[in-house]
Amino acid sequence: MNKVLLVGSPNSGKSSLFNRLTGLSQKVANFPGITVDVTSGSLLALPDVELVDFPGTYSLQAISAEEEVAVEYFRRALADPEVRHVLCVVDATRLEKSLYFTLQVIRDAQHHGKLITVLANMADIIDRNNLTLDADALAAEIGAPVLMVSAKSGSGIESIIDRLRDALVREEVSGGRWSETPDALLRGTAHQLAHQHGPRGDVLIQSQTRLDRFFLSGFTGGVAFFGIMLLLFQSIFTWSAPVMDAVEALVGAVGSVVVPLIENTVIADFVADALFGGIGAFLVFVPQIFVLTFIIGLLEDSGYLARAALICHRPLRLFGMTGKSFIPMLSGVACAIPAIYAARSVDSQRQRLMTYLAIPLMPCSARLPVYALLIATFIPDETMFGGLLGWQGVAMFSIYFLGMLMGLIVTGITHRISRVVADDLPFVLELPPYRLPGLLPILRNAEKRCRHFVTKAGKVILSVTIVVWILGYFPNYGADLATSWLGTIGHFIEPVFEPIGLDWRYGVAIISSFLAREVFVGTLGTIFGIEDAEDNMAPLVDQIQASGLPIGSGVALLVFFAIALQCVSTLAILSRETRSWKIPLRMAAAYLVLAYMSALGVFYLVEWLV
Template sequence: MSSTVSDNINNAQQKVVLIGRPNSGKSLLFNQLTGLQQKVANFPGVTVELKSGKMKDLTIVDFPGTYSLHSFSQDEQVAVDAIYKALDSDETGLIVCVLDASRLERSLVFGLQIQALAKKHNKGFVFVINMIDDALRFGHEIDVQGLSTELGSPVFALSAKTLIGLSEFQQALPELVEKQQSTIPKIVNDNHDDVIKQSRQLAYKFGMNANVVLKQQNRIDQFLLHNWLGGVAFMAIMFLLFQSIFTWATPLMDAVESGIGILASFVSKMLPEGIFNDFLNDAIFGGVGSFLVFVPQIMVLTFIIGLLEDSGYLARAALICHKPLSFFGLSGRSFIPYLSGHACAIPAIMAARTIESPRKRLITMMTIPLMSCSARLPVYALLIAVFIPQVQYLGGLVNTQGMVFFGLYMTGIVTALIVSFVMDKMHFADSDKSEMPFILELPSYRLPHWKPLMYRVLNSAKYFIRRAAPVIFMVSVGIWILGYFPIHEGGLENSYLGHIGHFIEPLFEPLGIDWRYGVAILMSFLAREVFVGTLGTLFGIEGADENIAGLAANIQNDGLTFAAGMGLLMFYVIALQCVATVATIKAETGSQKIAWGLVVGYGALAYLMAFIVYNIF
């Protein structure tokens, strides 16, 4: 089975359109049919753009999940617009509506609306009852043939997770498209009350007892959504999340660092001394190699967030956070983009489309850059390794470095909340404060589907390397050339880079750092992780044949003070140093003034806070 991804759907083939509510497993079904690995999660707003892939001679299109044809948010509007466009297109061969076996009544309300539209547009239509494994787990077997007769459309029962019934559906798809199976629903009625009544009757006759599912779900929710126990559990989960980035990733980081050191020594011995040898040692192994050491932490972060997403806990966390976030002018839905921002700000800003209120959506997007994304991880990890001793507690589950790491992330979150509060009180966004009530569907608790999760983890590492490595390579080469020449006339201090660095040094002296760190900060405005690569190159040039990968040890030996190090950490918690994020903010807000205003504003605030921290310590 071959597969490709395209945002522009292939017009040469018949399309099979997947439509369904959030949490119905639609995207996982899409992955299984096409062999692709689109992100799957238990909350709306994950898929806010059309994705397509091939299954043999068919083009499968995954539409954004939506609860209703009457949209309340931007991502739902994307889905609704796309649905009507697909129904009007001659290239659409079949509409597949994905239902949730454990919540058949709710799924059918939307499904019957889509079925009626498909009938009016004379489009082939089929129902897929997904997550049939949940029904079987509770001892319920759905009468597929009887339900198909009642609905007047073909019905398939399957599990995209356990693959039950999937092969039968795959085999039937080409024939269904070829026949252009028309729908013959008993009720073609736009009256919402009639649709709800029919859905309830069908779910009662053919569906599983919803109380059985809710009883199990409620037992867990009694603890996780308890008035104060839920908050304690939430803080404990967040604390363990950031602790795990250090404790779980340390062995992998040590292995990567050792591997880079061994490779560097081997290559250095194989080549004669000279400029090329120095370039490989200083720019490649010293610069690019220094940031590769921190890739395991990004993988661990992605893995933990993936567990929270796939299990269904994120929706509960959004519910827990709604009341406190409302005080700061935000919504419970702001929590999901905020948490996503700890991986990467770009998809997090796009995920803010799920927030119904234009005011809260804008404030959320503008404060997401204060979340500590994965690009900050190398900077945090490097400086923490330099200044914070690794003292372990509770058998190694908790250590001081992880606690400081958690503190840095919380500092970013608290700063974002304070900025949000100020923006809200300043009436920065739309002055109309009339809001819709906060409504959020709580998905069933489920075990993660491990294959897509592990693919996501590996893909996060590949994406980070692919995005950061070219920039770090170019910066490292540029820094090396400026710092190496004229190397025989007094070393790094008197190089071209040294002259540039000393020119800008007065700007950074109030923070207790010299020109080398100043150069690294300026270079990192391209991307934060460049800070590590730049320092790796600079210390590589100075250190000559010393330990190339041991950048933390080089900084310790250099004598950077604790106060200056803490100030640097504070600077990177706040400063907006990512060109791609700026571009995304500009695209989503439609305002260049807002995008570059955030760069200047957060940059000035970061400098001020770094100065305060330096003088406090």
């Protein structure tokens, strides 16, 4: 199959062109470097030609490990006899940014005898603002055709196809005027050509600067930032909730229809609890992932996300992260899963790992039922300062704050003890122009992200759910959790939890909560013989209080849940994103030890104080 390579500098509109040419839904955003993986698809107009989209890069001289991989892959692709042509996308409005990379690509393509076409994208903006780019003169200088195109309006797409039709039947010709030119000479030439042939005037910069003065100044920028983040937060927490409830209800309703049709009790229990329970456990996150991906897509495409990254950069830099880590961390307060996806926009591998470290410590919504139960059980429902502040509210705030603080402390310490300066990319952020977001690609991307979650993470979550169900169901067929294999494990590990005043029942509930943290409440409800404990906690609160569990144990449990990474969905997504199980498993082990030691310390402290 003939292949065509699509390359370009970050934010040149390369992914938009890919989508135009293939009809696929590669993620498109107005944020430099958004293409993370190499994607390919058949051309709509030439179905026997595969278009391969490479990550955007500023040059073929890599400065990070990820760039090295991309550049190496590109050079290997050039040597592939199936590769017949290279399309190099440049931002026509900012020619000087792309031309050095273009000349490098032309040189390497000529070296391998490949033909190349330069696509000067964003021709619509050039026309609208009465700017000019002398494409013919530029083509004559660089020795490759330059086509004026617009991925947004679709103008010039036909000319690309015509060019490819013509180029694909030509023979490869080795060598060319740039084939042996060193980088330094290319850089100087690119600079000169950009000044000579690129658009002049600063209409675009002026309008961008006006908006930056609003979005980045101390007062208006702060208010806008706070308002936009509140909107994002609301979208994850509040707007997703009805759809999440609907998904849960739908899975439950289908289960209630299907399960009575099964005569065998064991199979019926398995289908009801393991299959429908497991499917419900991960499907419920889909609306949240969709809404978050959609809103982040809007922010990216409008150009605001780059500004938000700028505002947050300084504080996060202290903890080994970058401004781009902020959105993933904020998303983590709702749910770690979409947050881990959102961390893709962090371009330094090391800083992305730091962001991954921080995300599981953000107080996600799954912790809320656990906190609510423990606070209702152990913290008196009393007020202070004339009823202005309630102790339970203070406790809830403190435990949320503790999670965020721990996230910063852990990344700060890890950053300092593992500091390898060479791995840190300096913060240089290209600020993209502001523009109206294109809704369709953003919706498509949100749908694609959800599909990825369901097909990849869903399998792992369902598998673990089934294993835990088997452990809890056998050998007594669900009659008594205490004597099940899970109960036996609970008794076996009781000595581990004993130092913090917890017996086997809490051990079992903690193990079960690895499915999802909120399962802790339901499991304790089952053990204490209370149905629907998640919906009505009061009887469970009474039972735990009556069982004589010391307050130190309650506070220790709160601290344990604030730190421990007991969420199989998070681990599954982390393994997908890092392409390894080593990182998530090490993180889970480290956070488990940290959670346990912190809980132990807090237990002794509270018991000593009380």
